[in-house]
Amino acid sequence: MQNRHKATNPAAAYLITDQKTLDELVERLAKETVLAFDLEADSLHHYTEKVCLIQVSSEQENRLIDPLADLDVRVFAPIFANPAIKKIFHGADYDMRSLYRDFGIEVVNLFDTMIASQFLGESEFGLAALLKKRFGVELDKRYQKADWSKRPFSPEMLEYAMKDTSLLIPLYRQLEQELVGKGRLTWVEEESELVAGVRSPSREGELMCLRFKGANKMKPRELAVLEELLKFRDEKARSADVPPFRILSNDLLRELAEKQPRNNFELVGIHSMSSKLIERLGRGLLQAIAAGLAVPQDKLPQVQQSRRPVLDRIQDEKVKQLKVWREAKSAQLGLGVGLVANNTLLEALAEPGSSQNALLKRWQREAFGDELATLIS
Structure with missing residues (x-):
């Protein structure tokens, strides 16, 4: 494959940027029974995150695919959907969301090596540690937080990317x-x-303040300001x-929502509000705070409290017994x-009339379902 960086960067020879080479790769990989994958994205660097690199390894070869080139990455869909091919990922949660x-x-027939290491009792289950x-x-x-949307890739970034799946x-x-x-x-x-x-859940029509960390401890008026x-922050981030978080930190927003400054003089007293920040964003912040203060009382946001079950004395005692059992079982299994x-599972099991079969996963029923049934009864 021709690549203008090949002479100075051997790893660049494995970078696929044209459809013909990608189609040929897919044709080869479709014959494999095990493939390893990883993704690199730019969530720390851009407003709308996207997949910027796909790494794939078979037992014969390693390849890097550039989805920001003129490629139709969906040609991989049949491979991902093929139950006869095991797909290996490490910490696949984010990758599954991103691919979809x-x-x-x-993805069908996924094997997550991070989950596997946890079930083997590994204390450190990050890929680097393993x-x-x-x-x-x-x-x-260094490259875990790199901006993978930038081109061309440095030789070191490509080497790092290939190591992620090669083993x-x-x-x-x-x-x-x-x-x-x-x-x-x-x-x-x-x-x-x-x-x-x-x-990833749809956030359409949802108030941003209600999924803000610590929102359940804030007053309705503070939530309206928040x-x-x-x-305001979202508009600035989208524009830039x-x-x-690169516009304003969550801690600063929380402090502004709680103290509700009305003018530049009061902004100066806010932690982390530098003079440059006030000069650049002060006017917009004060306007946003004023808008939040103007929200009518009956329109103020309300945090829906998590509906943890209210346990009676018998249920509470059951949960305590289940926690003691869990500690012993955890030590026994090394998990x-x-x-x-x-x-949440223990509290649900303690509720009268709960169905253990419906609450437990298959492996939990196999590993200790009978024990739990005896304990609960």
Whole structure:
């Protein structure tokens, strides 16, 4: 494949930027039974995030695909949908959302090596930690937050990208063998299947302030001011094509919403409000605050409190017993307590008339369903 960076960057020879080469790759990969994938995006650098690089490895080759070139990446859809091909990802949640969002691609027969390492009781299950521990390979963490939308790629970025998938299949082979030895392979396959179905929720028509971290601790008037501030920040971010946090931090917005300054003099007293920031955004911020203060009382945002069950004395005692059981089971299995059973599940199991079969995953029923039934009864 011709590439003008090939002479100075050997890794660039593996970068695919034309449709013919991509089609030929897809034709080869369709014959494989195991493939490893990873994605690089630009969520830290642009307002609308997008997939900027796709890495794929078979047991014979490693390739990098540039979706920002004139390519139809959807030619990969049949491979991702083929149940006869196992797709290896590490920490696949974000990748599943991104593939579906940008290309309408859904993944069948996913194996998530991060989930696998968790079910093997690994204390450090990040890809860098696993590759260092199992293969002695160091990943350069500098490029985890790089702007992958920039072209051309540096030689170091391409080297980093190729390392991300080049050892995923050997890692999968190791993890699979260990899971089989522990009788937990089907557990990981079930959890991976659930991750494959994850999609980003639609936010259309939803107030931004209601999904702001800590909103449930804020007063309705503060939320109204916060909503206007979030709108202002969002407009600025969209105009500048940067993520909203690069315009104003969440901590600063919360402080503005709580203190509600009315003029530049009061803005000066706000933590992190530099003179340059006041000069650049002060007028817009004050207008947003005024708009929030003008919202009628009966139109103020209301945070819907999470509906955690109100437990009676018997249920409360059941939950306590279940938590004691969970601690012991977690130690026995060598798994994190949240992996064994989260608090929401325990509270649901303690409710009268709850259906254990409906609440538990298949692997949980297999691993300790009978124990739980006995304990609850």
